[in-house]
Amino acid sequence: MMHCPCRGRLKLLLASLSFIILLTWLYLLAGNLENGRSLLLAPCLLESTEARFLEREVLASRVRQVEEENRQIRLQLSQSQGQTEGNYGNQQWVASADTGAEDVENTAEERANHSECVRSPTAEKCELIHVACVCAGHNASRDVVTLVKSILFxxxxxxxxxxxxxxxxxxxxxTLFQSWMVPSVQVSFYDADELKPEVSWIPNKHYSGIYGLMKLTLTKxxxxxxxxxxxxxTDITFATDIAELWAIFRKFTAKQVIGLVENQSDWYLGNLWKNHKPWPALGxxxxxxxxxLYLERLRKLGWEQMWRLTAERELMSMLSTSLADQDxxxxxxxxxxxLVHQLPCFWNVQLSDHTRSEQCYTEVSDLKVIHWNSPKKLRVKNKHVEFFRNLYLTFLEYDGNLLRRELFGCPSQATSESTRLQKALEELDEDDQCYDxxxxRIMVHRVHLYFLEYEYTSTEDDTDVTLVAQLSMDRLQMLEAICKHWExxxxxxxxxxxxxxxxxxxxxxASEVLKNRKNVGYHIVYKEGQFYPVNMVRNVALRNAKTPYVFxxxxxxxxxxxxxxxxxxxxxxxxxxxxxxxxxVPAFETLRYRLSFPKSKAELLSMLDMGTLYTFRYHVWTKGHAPTNYAKWRTATTPYKVExxxxxxxxxxxxxxxxxYDQRFVGFGWNKVSHIMELDALEYDLMVLPNAFMIxxxxAPSFDISKFRSSPSYRFCLTTLKEEFHQDLSRKYGAAALKYLTAQRNI
Structure with a gap:
């Protein structure tokens, strides 16, 4: 076989070329590291300790550089996600519909992992935050309390x-805020009736009615x-400090006056049904x-004229609003x-049906504000609705007394009532056996009047009378029966x-009987303290009777x-x-849980003779009702006076x-006795009605009567309070009241 000399030269050429390529690649790699710092070290040197140390230093430096670049990128990305620079076209942190799922997950993960580093600034310490709500009627008043609780929390x-x-x-x-007495909370009220002429000319189909338009008038x-x-x-629940939202005012540009979250339903896209024509909107x-609302800037812009002219122009073709002020x-x-500063959508996670609210959050920490903006409220469709419902119920049932906490480090803005209460508490002797x-007696209980819808029209003859009573949870079953007996x-x-x-x-x-009665005023007195403040609770019911007379x-x-x-x-x-x-009204009692209620005095007397009924407490506390003179009542046909x-x-x-009623008497004992005593001191004639009765x-015995029977300390304090009441009565009514003290000593 002949040897070809060109083949050797070809191998030499290939080897040389490979070596050149290798050297070039190493040179380029070195150029990318430390701006050209050479890693082309002799093979023999790479084996040395110095070479290995140098290599590690170079690589560590490069890793630190890359980490810093990544951190800066993440920081910029998070900041751009957490705010928009004003115009509608700017993107929120939520990825748009055409963003890849992987990108969304990575963005959310980065934001979650670095939320502490890029948290939005809050309000200045002790800075006063102003919050406005339009609230009308019984139901909205109840709803707004839950909103307030979530904010206060x-x-x-x-x-x-x-x-x-x-x-x-x-x-x-x-009444609620006066009795709540939350430190560092001010409340102002504005008459909606005075604002009605401003918006009553706008036809509105929304279920909120005219009140749904009143946010337009806030500058005035x-x-x-x-x-x-x-x-x-009012259907908002906060899941974070409202100061974070307040701080966003600082991000407004010079021309921005309104901060809003994008609507999460398709309403304004106009494709919900055939011929659906919404009001004009951006996207x-x-x-x-x-x-x-940046009120100061809005006023300078002539906001009142702006919204009026816009409403007039659009109503020419739209005829009415469908979503009230929002349109x-x-x-x-x-x-x-x-004019608009677009807020990140987690500041208004809208839970009405057919919304994109689920794109507003990936973690619980994302949630800021939950908005139950559906007529169905808690029954909306959302895969996380159970979580949202539980969050809402937490504040709904949260003990509002626990929110009476001071803001340490901020000047206290004590009300006259809280100052009076504090002074009265300081005057009490804590070593007194009856301190509790x-x-x-001086404790101020939180009160929510007219918890349910109430309607009352006064009679023309001024003889109307309201049944007045108090109860706790264990007597709730009596309500339906009383409503059937008293119209x-x-x-x-x-x-x-x-x-x-x-x-x-x-x-x-859920009760057909109760929900059909609109002339029943239910007033909640919230629990606090060790005793049932029975006379204080009675006074709440008495003060809020609307008729000239009370039973x-x-x-x-x-x-x-x-x-x-x-x-x-x-x-x-x-x-x-x-x-x-x-x-x-003569009182009787039955020991039977099922009673065929007497329909007349004659029927009652028959049941009395048969032992089905008894005069009230005749076998336990005879003197409580003995002066009624039941023997005379049996045959009486006209009212008679008793002493x-x-x-x-x-x-x-x-x-x-x-x-x-005298509020020093709590729990069991002397709560009604003291009241009748004062009526007598005022020279009321006690007239027994001959054809009236109650059963x-x-x-089961109440908790307070059990405490009275088992606690010597309880009985001692009740005796002490009786003596003090007699003394106060004597000072108030003079010598005429001495008979009460004499009567007590003769018992």
Whole structure:
């Protein structure tokens, strides 16, 4: 075989070329590291310790450089996700529909992992945050309390709530906040009736009615020196400190005046059904459940004229609004997109059906504000609705007394009532054996008036009378029976915890009897302290009776059928408008849980003779009702007068302006006795009605009577309070009241 000399040269050429390529690759690699720092070290040197150390240093330096570059990229990305620079076209942190699923997950993961580093700034320490709500009616007043609880739970700043209310909500919320006494919380009210002419000309199909348009008037309704405010719907729940939302005002550009979250439904896209024609909006439009309003700038822009002209122009073709103020806000923004600062959508996670709300969060920590913006409220369709519902229920049933906490480090803005209470507490002797009883007397309980819808129309003859009583959760079953026996107005005070109040609400809404009675006022007195403040609770029910006369009774008594009409006739007959009388309704009792209720006095007397009925407490506390003179009542046909005797505690009908119950008496003992004693001191005539009666239904002993029977300390303190009451009565009514002290000593 002949050897070809060219083949050797070819091998040499290939080897040389490979070596050159290798050297070039190593040179380029070295150029990328440390800006050209050479790694082309002799093979023999690579074996040395110095070479290995140098290599590690170079690689470590490069790793640190890459990590720093990545950190800067993540920081910039997170900042761009957490804010938008003004115009509608800017992207929120949520990826758009055409973004890959992997990118969305990576973005969410990076944001979650670095949330502490890029957290948005909050308000300055002790900076006052202003919050506005439009609230009208009984249901909205109940809803707004849950919103307020969620805000108070997270807050670290003083708050000023601005409520635009009707008469009903004003009475409910003003009483609630006065009795709640939360430190560093101010409340202002504005009359919605005065604002109605501003928006009543706008036809509106939304279920919120005219009140759904009133957010448009806030530049006029709120004080002229108020520059910024957060505006919220009543069906909002906060999952974070509201100061974070307030701080977003700092991100507004010079031209931005409104902060809003994009609408998460397809409403404004106009494709929900055939011929669906929404108001004009940019893209999906914006939801007005959460609004940052820069009032100062809006006023300078001539906001009132702006929204009026926009509404007038669009109504020419649209004829009415479908989503109330939201339609008008969106029409304005469509024409002036520079005005809006788009908020990240987690500031208004909208839970109405057919929304894109699930794209607003990937972790629980993402949630900021939950918005139940559906008429169905908690029954909306959302794969995480159970979680949202539980979060809402947490605040719904949360003990509001626990939110009375001070903001340490901020100047306290104590109200006159809280100052008075603090002074009264300081004057008490903590070593006094009856300290707890005395403290209960001055305690201020949180009160929610008219917890359910209430309607009352006064009668023309001024003889109307309200049944007044108090109860706790264990007497709830009496309500339906009382409503069947008494067709007139009722004022009930219910002593309950926040959670029990919600149980009562569900019970009442499920009862055909109760939900059809609109003339029953239910007033919640929230539990606090060791004792049942029975007279304080009675006074709440008494103060909120609307009629000229009141029938003061207990919840475990059923009035006879027709008693309401009979009392109204007796009021006229006995000229109660011009005389001081207390009409006594004789009390009886049964030991049977099932009773065929007597339909007349004759039938009652027959049952009395047969032993089916008894005069009330004849075998336990005879003196409580003995002065009624049941023997005379059996044959009486006209009202008769009886004299006061020690421990007399009848159930009476009096004018509404009668003295209130003495609140020093709590739990069991002397709570009604003291009241009748004061009526007698005021020279009320005690008149027994001959054709009236009421029957006490059996029930288990109350917790307080058990404490009275088992605790010597309880009985000692009750005796002490009696003596002090006698002394106070003598100072108040002079020598005429000495007979009460004498009667007590003769017992």
């Amino acid at each position: 997270h807050r670290r700043n003083p708050l000023h709530f601005h409520f635009i209310t009707d008469t009903v909500a004003n009475q409910i919320l003003s 309704a709120l004080p002229s020196d108020l520059s910024k405010v957060i505006v919220l719907d 999906r439009g914006f939801n007005t459940g959460v609004i940052l 008008i806000f969106n029409a304005i923004i469509k024409q002036n997109p520079v 009883f005395r403290r209960e 007139g107005p009722i004022s009930l005070a219910l002593y309950m915890s926040d959670a029990e109040a919600q149980q009562f609400l569900r019970y009442a809404q 003061l009774t207990d919840i475990d008594f059923l009035p006879m059928y027709g008693l309401y009409d009979y009392l109204r006739k007796s009021i006229v007959q006995l000229d109660m408008a011009n005389t001081k009388k207390a009409l006594v 006061w005797e020690a421990d007399f505690e009848p159930y009476v009908v009096v004018r509404r302006d009668c003295p209130e 006490h239904m059996p029930h």
